[in-house]
Amino acid sequence: MNFSDKIKPFFLTSCIAVLLFSALPAHAVKVQIFKPVDPEKEVSQRTLRQEAVTEAFAQALFSEASRMLPGTLSAERTDAVKKAFGSYYEEYINGYKDMNVKMGEDGVSVAIDVSVNRKALRSAMKKLGLFSNAEVLAQINVSNGKYTLNEERQLEQNEKINELIALYGLTNATVGDSNGTVAVLSVSHASKKRWTGDLHASSGKWYASGSSMERVWRELWGKYFGSENIEALMNPKAVLVVSGWFNPEGVREFGRKLKSWDAAVQEVKLLDVEMQPTAVSASWSLEVSDQWVLRGYLNDYLPPRGLTFSLEGLEEAK
Numbered sequence: 001m002n003f004s005d006k007i008k009p010f011f012l013t014s015c016i017a018v019l020l021f022s023a024l025p026a027h028a029v030k031v032q033i034f035k036p037v038d039p040e041k042e043v044s045q046r047t048l049r050q051e052a053v054t055e056a057f058a059q060a061l062f063s064e065a066s067r068m069l070p071g072t073l074s075a076e077r078t079d080a081v082k083k084a085f086g087s088y089y090e091e092y093i094n095g096y097k098d099m100n101v102k103m104g105e106d107g108v109s110v111a112i113d114v115s116v117n118r119k120a121l122r123s124a125m126k127k128l129g130l131f132s133n134a135e136v137l138a139q140i141n142v143s144n145g146k147y148t149l150n151e152e153r154q155l156e157q158n159e160k161i162n163e164l165i166a167l168y169g170l171t172n173a174t175v176g177d178s179n180g181t182v183a184v185l186s187v188s189h190a191s192k193k194r195w196t197g198d199l200h201a202s203s204g205k206w207y208a209s210g211s212s213m214e215r216v217w218r219e220l221w222g223k224y225f226g227s228e229n230i231e232a233l234m235n236p237k238a239v240l241v242v243s244g245w246f247n248p249e250g251v252r253e254f255g256r257k258l259k260s261w262d263a264a265v266q267e268v269k270l271l272d273v274e275m276q277p278t279a280v281s282a283s284w285s286l287e288v289s290d291q292w293v294l295r296g297y298l299n300d301y302l303p304p305r306g307l308t309f310s311l312e313g314l315e316e317a318k
Helices: 015-021 045-068 075-091 118-127 151-167 213-226 248-260 291-301
Strands: 029-036 093-104 107-116 136-143 170-172 183-191 194-201 204-210 237-245 265-275 280-288 308-312
Touching (some): 029 045, 045 075, 045 107, 045 118, 075 093, 075 118, 075 151, 118 213, 118 265, 136 151, 151 213, 183 213, 194 213, 204 213, 248 265, 248 280
Parallel strands (some): 136 170, 136 183
Antiparallel strands (some): 029 107, 183 194, 194 204, 237 280
């Protein structure tokens, strides 16, 4: 079932949306988009509304993913990632609140606060190869077997293959390039409702089957990138220690401030609070998406308040 079908009841009442969000964390990704009417397409208001909501969820996921990425994506890959998020966003979203959808003659505007499952999203990004910094040369072989496609459907399949190549950041390799450094993907239409495939690379061999070419592709490349030891390229973990407060209330206030710096840190958790005769200190574990931005925030916020800090687990700023 498409997630857009699941949320239809929420358009009928706001009460359920409030209940869904009651258990969500305080911070959510705020998204505002406008989807214009395409004069060349005839779609119902209901369809246009659902498409706009889907784009809003996809944008929320991409905004959160951008904070985790170790670099920037090409325009082509950015478009492919956003489209993929629009197809599978139900897997990475905990809930939402304050959805405001306005229909107009020229299009639909959507404003919404989305709670993203960062752990699930990070895992999906790894399987998409978004944390990999190495060029992946790939030889792509897709066969329809005895299930011959007409010209229109063949063009659609070719477009889907090119979209998937962009999504996973692959570089096409010719047959003559095939050697130990080239990953060879072979996918075939084995039966009416079954596709099979295998992926051979220097790092391993994987096999998969599924109901579509795209499902097999996702599983195989997910295994390939999932096997990579790329933890160092993902958000590094660190411990922040701050001291100098006179009472625990300052710890709570700073904890709220720290969680609001979502452009610099993720997954903030309070580890302990130490009460000393002269001062209170506390430590937090966190995942750092941009340590230089974090250090700037800390230097601007803490010393003027008579507080000192240390970051453990990160290389020193140069």
